Amino acid sequence: xxxxxxxxxxxxxxxxxxxxxxxxxxxxxxxxxxxxxxxxxxxxxxxxxxxxxxxxxxxxxxxxxxxxxxxxxxxxxxxxxxxxxxxxxxxxxxxxxxxxxxxxxxxxxxxxxxxxxxxxxxxxxxxxxxxxxxxxxxxxxxxxxxxxxxxxxxxxxxxxxxxxxxxxxxxxxxxxxxxxxxxxxxxxxxxxxxxxxxxxxxxxxxxxxxxxxxxxxxxxxxxxxxxxxxxxxxxxxxxxxxxxxxxxxxxxxxxxxxxxxxxxxxxxxxxxxxxxxxxxxxxxxxxxxxxxxxxxxxxxxxxx
Numbered sequence: 001x002x003x004x005x006x007x008x009x010x011x012x013x014x015x016x017x018x019x020x021x022x023x024x025x026x027x028x029x030x031x032x033x034x035x036x037x038x039x040x041x042x043x044x045x046x047x048x049x050x051x052x053x054x055x056x057x058x059x060x061x062x063x064x065x066x067x068x069x070x071x072x073x074x075x076x077x078x079x080x081x082x083x084x085x086x087x088x089x090x091x092x093x094x095x096x097x098x099x100x101x102x103x104x105x106x107x108x109x110x111x112x113x114x115x116x117x118x119x120x121x122x123x124x125x126x127x128x129x130x131x132x133x134x135x136x137x138x139x140x141x142x143x144x145x146x147x148x149x150x151x152x153x154x155x156x157x158x159x160x161x162x163x164x165x166x167x168x169x170x171x172x173x174x175x176x177x178x179x180x181x182x183x184x185x186x187x188x189x190x191x192x193x194x195x196x197x198x199x200x201x202x203x204x205x206x207x208x209x210x211x212x213x214x215x216x217x218x219x220x221x222x223x224x225x226x227x228x229x230x231x232x233x234x235x236x237x238x239x240x241x242x243x244x245x246x247x248x249x250x251x252x253x254x255x256x257x258x259x260x261x262x263x264x265x266x267x268x269x270x271x272x273x274x275x276x277x278x279x280x281x282x283x284x285x286x287x288x289x290x291x292x293x294x295x296x297x298x299x300x301x302x303x304x
Contacts, residue, residue, distance in 0.1 A: 123294075123295065124293070125294065126291065126293075126294060128288070128290050129249075130247070130248040130288070130289055131289075132167075132172055132289050133171075134173075135173055135174050135207040135208055136175040136177075136205075136206040136207045137176055137207065137208050137210055138204045138210070139164045139167075139177070139182070139210045140182060140200055140210065140212070141156045141157075141159045141160040142211070142213045143213075143214045143217075144213065148214070148217055151217075152274065155214060155217060155278070156214075157179060158275070158278050159214070159281065159282055160182060161179040162279050162282035162283075163282040163286060164177075164179055166286035167286050170286065171290070172286060172290035173289065185204075196244070198240075198241045199241075201239065201241025206241065208238050208240060208241075208247070209238070209239045209241060210238055211236070211239055212234050212236050213235045214234045215235060216234075217233075218231050218232075219274060229263045230259075230274075231259070231260050231261075232258065232259050233256065233257070234256075234285075235255070235257075236285055237249065255288070259280055259281040260303065261273065261277045261280065261303045262302055262303075276302055276303060280303020280304075281303060283303075284303070
């Protein structure tokens with residue numbers, strides 16, 4: 001049996017017939033053409049079959065087709081697509097949408113990310129600093145400064161009303177003493193201002209008293225300024241009427257809370273800046289006592 005009987009082109013695949021065809025194998029050498037251009041040479045196709053007799057070649061096939069050649073036309077198109085574009089074809093419309101949103105601006109791009117990637121990202125939450133669930137609460141707002149009280153006479157009642165409403169909306173506590181009941185007791189008893197926080201809690205028979213002492217409240221940086229820039233500051237604490245002791249915060253006399261409104265030249269309605277600052281401050285205090293998602297907060301709040 002000769003090399004021709006094996007059905008091989010020895011000159012093309014770089015084989016030397018060093019032995020006789022009596023069963024000895026041929027020795028492969030690297031032709032110069034294959035070394036110079038291994039991709040276009042044919043010796044890679046014939047090398048795996050050079051020991052197979054010619055009579056068995058039809059069963060194996062004279063050429064070993066590549067993976068792309070064995071694929072269907074649709075599979076070939078898909079593999080060519082993946083070779084040219086790393087993005088899968090099914091995600092390509094979404095990829096184009098991302099690019100369009102990024103070119104349009106930050107807000108559309110943020111909305112796209114929230115709707116597509118957001119469901120796969122764990123939600124960040126802020127835990128309540130004190131659990132008031134099922135506990136009855138009285139919201140007591142005090143303004144000790146006479147000048148501040150005369151400048152904003154409705155501050156105590158408005159902040160108490162808005163804070164109680166925020167706690168009720170998020171179910172942060174149990175029964176709440178109505179703000180008008182506390183205001184009626186304040187106006188009905190001349191000695192109400194001398195009561196302690198625990199006495200107020202015993203009077204209304206509640207579990208806790210949320211005491212908010214406002215120490216600063218202003219709508220302008222300077223009295224002569226025509227730019228409205230609100231700022232407020234208050235000391236917040238929880239007191240148990242049964243023991244008369246403060247239960248929150250534990251390591252401080254009170255939690256100092258501040259709020260600041262965005263600068264504005266002229267309000268649309270009288271008292272709008274005051275109401276905006278009070279509402280934003282009440283919401284900020286109420287968030288101390290219930291768990292909420294950070295994504296639920298407005299990106300550009302009027303009061304921060």
